[in-house]
Amino acid sequence: MLAFVVLVFLVIGLIHFYLYKRLLRDPLRPGRTRRVGAVVAAGLGLLLPVTLAGTRTGHLAWLAWPGYLWLALMFYLLVVLIPLEIPRAAVLLFWKLTSRTKEVARNQTDGSHSVTQSDTRGEAAIEAGSAESHGDVATAEGSAGIAPETANDGDGVGRRLVLARGMAIFAGLTAAGITGYGMKTALGGPQLDRVSIPIAKLPRSMDGTRLAVVSDIHLGPLTGTRHAGRIVDLINSVQADVVCVVGDLVDGSVAELGRFAAPLADIESRYGAFFVTGNHEYYSGYEPWLEEVARLGVRPLRNERAEINGLDLAGVNDLGGAQHGDAPDFAKALGDRDTSRPVVLMAHQPAAASQAAPFGVDLQVSGHTHGGQMAPFNLLVKLEQPVVSGYGEVDGVPVYVTNGAGFWGPPVRVGAPPQVTVVELRTA
Structure with missing residues (x-):
């Protein structure tokens, strides 16, 4: 019996960690909102076993509505999110391969140019000036609150953030819609x-x-x-x-x-x-x-x-x-x-x-x-x-x-x- 209870809590915990990761951690930047979301996810994870045990024994009947509705919504979030893992992985792999291809092409282009020593010195001077200019741009971006690696949503972290937010919004709206329809059907006689x-x-x-x-x-x-x-x-x-x-x-x-x-x-x-x-x-x-x-x-x-x-x-x-x-x-x-x-x-x-x-x-x-x-x-x-x-x-x-x-x-x-x-x- 103890082993069964431990297994149930482990499964519930893993499910809620997965939902927290896909719905809150991935689409949100670090900060207060994400921390609050982690607390809410932990609370919902505890709500399920308490509801199941409480209603089964005739106690804590007031938990039935929030507990069982969350159970339904959780179920449909999983039903929607898990199949989305395949296209998500495919998109991330495509972006990774595309980035590698661009990097290889850039290296080949750089290596195909030969320059004289004087040209090299001139280029070094130009590059020094360019670096100083880029430093000014980076400083400007930093003062505007824009992280250099995410300044362009078309690259790296920015693209992953857009993908995560789209996935979370789609899953949330779809699961909520299905659950609402299901409530109307169940309670309608x-x-x-x-x-x-x-x-x-x-x-x-x-x-x-x-x-x-x-x-x-x-x-x-x-x-x-x-x-x-x-x-x-x-x-x-x-x-x-x-x-x-x-x-x-x-x-x-x-x-x-x-x-x-x-x-x-x-x-x-x-x-x-x-x-x-x-x-x-x-x-x-x-x-x-x-x-x-x-x-x-x-x-x-x-x-x-x-x-x-x-x-x-x-x-x-x-x-x-x-x-x-x-x-x-x-x-x-x-x-x-x-x-x-x-x-x-x-x-x-x-x-x-x-x-x-x-x-x-x-x-x-x-x-x-x-x-x-x-x-x-x-x-x-x-x-x-x-x-x-x-x-x-x-x-x-x-x-x-x-x-x-x-x-x-x-x-x-x-x-x-x-x-x-x-x-x-x-x-x-």
Whole structure:
């Protein structure tokens, strides 16, 4: 654990030193502004671990907004700056090669002229006068506050300064613009997506059954009291037959967030609303939340299934529950059912489909990935989960992954808008 903490601080420190160098040290001359920037960079470096630790334990909630917004902005600064390192290096190399070529040409020109001894003496006198003249110019430049090596921005240090400032301004404006757009998307409420999925064993009487699938609501210190209410309003607008809440409902205890979850009691559906745990329920006290969710009229499916006319709806605990003595049990949920009936499985993580495959699951609905939440982070999510967003297959099991209706950490979504999905089941 100590080694992990040290590694985290080391990585955060290196990231902030890199940002300080590219955004402050390189584009600014030595002085007070650069020193203040170094202090700010160090403070932002400390802000991140304090925010992550404080919000996880329920303390220092007031740090959530500045801490998580800086996390998003830091991420996009890196996304922009790191690719710019290649053209930056190319420009610097080009300038270096050009300078060497000019120097070689100048030396060759100087060496090609021969002069007589008298001419040399005359030239020496001229050069002495020229040196005196140049000294006067240098003195004038010094009195004007211009460093001789940077007096011409087209050469040496001056050119590097222009390049560094251009790179810093471009990265800062681009990262800020992306982060602002992502905030507007994340805080603007979920969109409604519809998808039709055929199920071979679905009886004709159940053709067109609508499942309202919602995941990753993430009630927490940044969501406020309206977050769950507008999600419930959107769910009710589709007149769903079944509502599936597929985990990660909360980021905090019932005592802290119970009032935020109250709108769940207003969910309307033909056959009821159902819930399975996500990994974040285990960080927030899953047992009190199971009781609270049931009290609000949403039935937890705890490695069990419900029979809905000609359809089985099963639910398993999240894979992360194993570390808390509450592991998923696929055999218990699926093992003794009538296999002539179609079954839809609620499982928080798409990866659960690998363990569900031997039981002949007809469709799994999941969340967990947030669709990547902040592109290009979705590329990293692909390393952990077999399906990041939308429809896919895992070991022969059809899996639909909804982006989630909320956000975790930064209140920012880029390339993966929040959503509630209506899955319409069709006979094949």
